[in-house]
Amino acid sequence: MADKCVRLSPVFNLEKEIDGYIPLNVSIGAKGELCVLLAEDVPDYIDGQFVPTITEETRTYRGIIIRDGNKHAFDFPGEKWNYHFFEPIDDGENLLLCSARSYNHGDGNIEKNARVFGHDGNLVREFCLGDGIGKLSVTEDNHIWCGYFDEGIFGNYGWDIPLGSAGLVKWDAEGRKVWGHQEGEGLFLFDCSDFTVDRDRVAISYHTGEDIGITENEVTSHYSTEVMTSLMLLDDERMSFIRDNCLIHMERRGRSYVRRGVTALLKQDGSPLSPHPPATRGSRLLMLDGPDLYLYDMGGA
Template identity: 25%
Template sequence: MKTIVLSKWSDVVVPAEKVYNTTLTRDQKIIIVDEDFTPFVNLDERTFSQDFTVRIIDRNAVSTFAVKDLPFIPNKIDTYTDGTILLASCRCRRTEDWIQQNARRYTMDGECLDEFVLGDGISDLAIDDENTIWVGYFDEGVYGNLGWEEPIGYSGIAVFSEKGEVVFRPELPMMFELQGFNVQSADQVFAHYTLMSSFVYFDHFEEVQHDEIEEKISFSQFILIDADTMLVYCSQRLNFLILKRSNGEFRLENTVMLKDEHGKELEHKNASIRMRGNHLFLMNSKGIYHAEVSLDSVIEVEE
């Protein structure tokens, strides 16, 4: 077994009902939306309008801004390099005479600067350091639902300009749905997708690495530590794993325990795990913990 030590990053406790819908930004801030989405799920998309409060956590500093009359549920969020925020809905309905605009860009003063369509069935969304928007889709976004006979997400991953124009679609074999991104910069875009479990690495739209993953391992949060080593969090099994690449396939090498700086194991079964770049964050009932992951930070446990 391996160990990674996390330090206390913030005393702020994200409420349990919101902990699973958090975003980690490129500059290591945590974004949450205060409102509970459950009452809004079955409301009419054409008439939906709701105020939301966006909360940004930067260690122990917390800032908020209000979004008025948002016409969709903002369950996908990320930031542009100028500090403006993209709010998007994972669902997007289309009819014969109407297409739901399911993405809006806002200032920290709550001013809407732009709106556009990213398509239905969004499983993950991330903006790189050149303001390119990487969007991945689950199966309904790939094959069509909610009126989309020719869905925007048919390729599984679609890449948009900052104004919402499609600029790139990778041609990936055996694409069923995107499991997760790790996007820190335009030259380091990592994606995990199925039908067969696959990993792909893009540098400015160029595919530079494509490997298979041992099929029994399912995850959405991950860090590529180096070209041959990956840390993954399996949310169904609630465990952390180290995968090693051999002959074009990442395979299980070891399990990982998370500890705080005092050597105590960190409770993560009711926590939210977020990974971006090489940064690992854990949010639980005691606060927020952080580690910058490298080969040197993954320690062998002495028996």
């Protein structure tokens, strides 16, 4: 039962841009950009269960960036890569497209699943961020944080020693590893499909118990919590967990985050939101429901 309800109005309508496309991902960029990745179609699974990295058929991807109230659409036609993530990089000068999966074919033949394009659509550089990426966020200092799900941590698609074995990895803008979570952090990450970046901090949830970690300056502090979930908003001493269109608010007390209330998020007419998987960055939550984008900021609540 929610303690209060907040009715949200769409901040942008993407009916024109989304027509004929399938939403793949939403995210909030390093400078507050609202980002949406669309595709003409989604590749079929291999044998009904394995996600392809590269396909024989081509498709067009469309990346939408909303910055300073203006919408910008970028089309990437003739692509065979199966992309899942899209954000600005290089201080907004370029655009990063990345696939969640990457095959290691052996003998140094590794698929470079991260590709940086100019605004003109030309490829600038490419590199590998590993297999099994569950979430990706580019930071203001042009680092790339990647959280990996179990196949990216324990190995699949030819990876005996996965690049994502740390669970959470910080890369530079050229694809060089800067830091990995498992290196002396105490608690093991079996799955890091989600995390929240807040300026120079990253919050993660462990799936081994009711524990969360907050990494700052590449050092992780651990806290207990009463709520077991993964998608979080982070704002100074407060944190909110997202469950069933509700925000479960927590406040830090020593080494714990304790529950302080529940807020239900609704549309203006009082009906519940039915969003595509939402995105977080710091205290902000971005949701795409049909053609409408909704933005909620815990910092202003």
